[in-house]
Amino acid sequence: MTIHQTPDDARPIRADVDNRRTAYKEVIGRHEAHLLRASRRMCGGQEDRAQDLVQDALIRGYEAFIDGRFQPGTNERAWLLRILTNLFINDYQKRNKWESGVDIDHITPAEAKQSSNGIASDGDVPHLALMANVMDESLENALAGLSDEQRACVVLVDIEGAEYKDAAAALDIPIGTVRSRLARARLQLHALLYNYAQDRRLA
Amino acid sequence: MNPTPTKGAEDRPIEACSHMEDYVSALADNSLTGPMRWYTRLHVLYCSRCGPALKGLLALRARLKALIGTQADTKATVLTDERKSAIDHAMDTLDKRE
Numbered sequence: 001m002t003i004h005q006t007p008d009d010a011r012p013i014r015a016d017v018d019n020r021r022t023a024y025k026e027v028i029g030r031h032e033a034h035l036l037r038a039s040r041r042m043c044g045g046q047e048d049r050a051q052d053l054v055q056d057a058l059i060r061g062y063e064a065f066i067d068g069r070f071q072p073g074t075n076e077r078a079w080l081l082r083i084l085t086n087l088f089i090n091d092y093q094k095r096n097k098w099e100s101g102v103d104i105d106h107i108t109p110a111e112a113k114q115s116s117n118g119i120a121s122d123g124d125v126p127h128l129a130l131m132a133n134v135m136d137e138s139l140e141n142a143l144a145g146l147s148d149e150q151r152a153c154v155v156l157v158d159i160e161g162a163e164y165k166d167a168a169a170a171l172d173i174p175i176g177t178v179r180s181r182l183a184r185a186r187l188q189l190h191a192l193l194y195n196y197a198q199d200r201r202l203a
Numbered sequence: 204m205n206p207t208p209t210k211g212a213e214d215r216p217i218e219a220c221s222h223m224e225d226y227v228s229a230l231a232d233n234s235l236t237g238p239m240r241w242y243t244r245l246h247v248l249y250c251s252r253c254g255p256a257l258k259g260l261l262a263l264r265a266r267l268k269a270l271i272g273t274q275a276d277t278k279a280t281v282l283t284d285e286r287k288s289a290i291d292h293a294m295d296t297l298d299k300r301e
Binding site for chain 1: 217219224225227228229231232234259260262263264265266267268270271280281282283286289290293294297298
């Protein structure tokens with residue numbers, strides 16, 4: 001069963017609550033796993049927090065669904081991912097990350113450079129070999145080591161394949177900020193992985 | 204805005220020229236367009252720092268993409284029963300609100 005919405009009627013079918021719920025539960029079924037994966041990564045592997053976020057996102061989604069805020073032709077996955085990301089942002093804002101006086105868009109590059117300088121070695125390591133030797137767990141841990149804001153960008157764009165404009169909308173930031181935040185996140189991520197490789201004597 | 208050749212820069216993973224970091228990163232995910240794409244490609248071609256940086260970023264992105272479908276990715280891909288019950292309860296409340 002699909003969500004029946006026509007261009008002539010932007011509001012979802014209200015004829016029958018059971019049908020509507022069935023339709024929405026099918027939406028959940030199609031995207032639950034995907035949302036959980038994205039949420040888990042955004043939350044740096046914190047399972048309870050990730051499950052809470054998905055739960056809240058799906059409830060918000062149903063609210064929007066019955067209120068007719070789910071537009072015809074909308075990409076369900078992108079729509080739910082956007083709700084999830086918005087909730088994630090609200091969550092970390094509540095945790096006062098923004099009120100700490102630290103602007104992550106500016107401080108992180110310095111940290112990344114510092115980290116990168118610290119790991120410079122005499123031997124060159126081919127990037128492909130470095131990445132091939134990095135275990136999934138290490139990569140997930142490195143992801144978890146990023147700030148919430150940077151991790152959300154990487155998860156949306158590099159893992160989930162979102163375009164900059166979609167990530168910008170989901171994160172409520174300008175596209176240019178997505179670009180710079182991604183650049184800094186990638187630098188830092190690579191530095192973390194390089195450190196890991198050195199520690200494991202893979203480098 | 205000339206490329207900044209640095210002796211031994213290849214030894215330092217992903218250390219692009221500071222003024223080019225965003226653009227090299229954007230080039231790696233193919234989101235860069237217009238004259239800046241052209242300029243960045245040219246820069247990367249001749250810059251001893253940004254060239255290796257681009258290769259590193261491309262490898263990193265490929266590795267990140269490969270996380271989809273890994274063992275860690277496919278385990279526990281459903282909400283707990285407790286969460287599902289909470290969603291049902293919330294849906295009941297929302298349905299009654301109408």
